[in-house]
Amino acid sequence: MYNGSIKPFEKKVWLSSPTMHGPEMEYIKEAYETNWMSTVGANINEVESIAAEKAGVKYAVALSCCTAALHLCVKLAGEKLYGKPPISHGAVEGKRVFCSDMTFDATLNPVVYEGGIPIFIDTEYDSWNMDPKALEKAFEIYPDVKLVVCAELYGFSGDIKQIKEICERHGALLIEDAAEAMGATWEGQQCGSFGDYAAISYNGNKIITGSSGGCLLTNSLEDANQARKWATQSREDAPWYQHEEVGYNYRMSNVIAGVVRGQYPYLEEHIAQKKAIYERYREGLKGLPVKMNPFDETKCKPNYWLSALIIDEEAMCKQVRGEQDVAYIPEPGKSCPSEILEALAGINAEGRPIWKPMHLQPMYRMNPFIGRTGNLRAKTNAYISGKTRDVGMDIFSRGVCLPSDNKMTEEEQNIVIEVIKNCFR
Ligand SMILES: *Cc1c(COP(=O)(O)O)cnc(C)c1O
Numbered sequence: 001m002y003n004g005s006i007k008p009f010e011k012k013v014w015l016s017s018p019t020m021h022g023p024e025m026e027y028i029k030e031a032y033e034t035n036w037m038s039t040v041g042a043n044i045n046e047v048e049s050i051a052a053e054k055a056g057v058k059y060a061v062a063l064s065c066c067t068a069a070l071h072l073c074v075k076l077a078g079e080k081l082y083g084k085p086p087i088s089h090g091a092v093e094g095k096r097v098f099c100s101d102m103t104f105d106a107t108l109n110p111v112v113y114e115g116g117i118p119i120f121i122d123t124e125y126d127s128w129n130m131d132p133k134a135l136e137k138a139f140e141i142y143p144d145v146k147l148v149v150c151a152e153l154y155g156f157s158g159d160i161k162q163i164k165e166i167c168e169r170h171g172a173l174l175i176e177d178a179a180e181a182m183g184a185t186w187e188g189q190q191c192g193s194f195g196d197y198a199a200i201s202y203n204g205n206k207i208i209t210g211s212s213g214g215c216l217l218t219n220s221l222e223d224a225n226q227a228r229k230w231a232t233q234s235r236e237d238a239p240w241y242q243h244e245e246v247g248y249n250y251r252m253s254n255v256i257a258g259v260v261r262g263q264y265p266y267l268e269e270h271i272a273q274k275k276a277i278y279e280r281y282r283e284g285l286k287g288l289p290v291k292m293n294p295f296d297e298t299k300c301k302p303n304y305w306l307s308a309l310i311i312d313e314e315a316m317c318k319q320v321r322g323e324q325d326v327a328y329i330p331e332p333g334k335s336c337p338s339e340i341l342e343a344l345a346g347i348n349a350e351g352r353p354i355w356k357p358m359h360l361q362p363m364y365r366m367n368p369f370i371g372r373t374g375n376l377r378a379k380t381n382a383y384i385s386g387k388t389r390d391v392g393m394d395i396f397s398r399g400v401c402l403p404s405d406n407k408m409t410e411e412e413q414n415i416v417i418e419v420i421k422n423c424f425r
Contacts, residue, residue: 008347012349013347013405027262031255031258039251043260047264051215054182062213063216064253066200074175077091093115098138099118124391146172156184156302159296159299161186176199178200182208192217201213209259214252289311291309335424359376360396373387
């Protein structure tokens with residue numbers, strides 16, 4: 001590794017940090033001056049109309065975060081599939097739900113809030129997203145499953161259209177977690193518009209941000225209204241506080257909505273900057289035994305939220321990851337994510353491991369994990385003979401997210417590239 005003479009950046013180069021432009025402040029000020037310092041107001045209404053229009057869906061419901069949006073997606077889907085549960089029960093209680101495996105845990109936490117049992121579907125090498133072939137296999141093994149939660153990784157969609165078709169063929173509903181993929185498209189159609197329900201995020205490190213916040217997206221007016229009602233403590237239409245079901249305090253603040261409203265006009269600019277970053281990495285890392293995060297260039301237009309690389313198998317030095325810590329043995333000509341992350345930290349730049357797959361998380365050690373050949377926990381013959389593998393674990397062990405901040409300068413990125421090159425010397 002050794003960065004030798006490379007000096008650490010004085011100002012940290014982030015993985016992905018908020019980029020403000022000015023109008024955000026105007027809308028915050030408007031909220032303040034009109035005294036709509038609340039979960040009601042013009043900014044919220046605007047965010048809902050812009051978010052729906054951008055995503056190409058009929059309705060958006062502005063919420064405190066994307067996790068809350070996903071929670072209400074699970075409740076809507078669960079009640080549609082299984083009917084209204086008793087007050088103290090979850091909407092998908094005791095039901096199996098197919099979930100993306102290599103993702104942030106917020107994708108499926110709401111499934112667990114509602115009593116569901118996540119069954120993890122392995123990842124495909126071609127897109128790092130849910131493997132449609134593994135999903136087909138999962139329906140073979142569990143034909144009773146009626147709900148699928150699929151995330152689009154790092155703003156690079158896989159064949160989400162095919163995932164939707166598979167769901168339809170099996171009479172299942174699809175929740176699309178487009179938290180990372182706002183503005184990305186598959187065959188010209190916006191991510192966030194494929195699922196029966198979808199969620200997007202305005203978390204501080206996403207492609208645009210409100211500091212926090214998220215939207216639930218749907219084409220059903222009835223579902224949008226139901227989500228809005230749940231999000232505001234489930235008040236019935238009565239002169240007093242009347243309640244027939246459990247409620248949540250999930251509405252977006254009008255101040256936060258001001259930030260989101262001010263950011264939307266810059267979504268395309270952010271995507272262009274992130275794309276330039278991805279392409280500079282692809283150029284700059286040529287000749288090294290690594291590849292950038294993959295996508296189908298004919299069908300997917302990513303938003304390039306995070307650039308990531310994967311090290312060729314033959315170029316991996318020995319790396320051992322335990323539950324909490326890691327060790328590796330540096331070797332000339334080879335490297336590993338741990339070494340690269342250490343080298344980046346050494347120059348005051350932020351990288352990140354690939355999302356550790358859910359089937360490897362201690363809390364889900366008992367949950368089934370389905371690959372192309374069946375339940376890989378049970379170690380199928382194809383798995384044992386090496387014809388199929390645990391793709392998520394493999395990408396996790398060889399992949400790493402690179403600094404992808406849209407304010408990173410070209411010179412800074414060149415230094416990051418140089419440091420990565422040094423790891424392989
Ligand atoms: C960020 C993220 C979320 C959660 O978004 P919040 O707005 O922080 O709740 C969910 N899923 C994925 C894949 C994410 O990256």
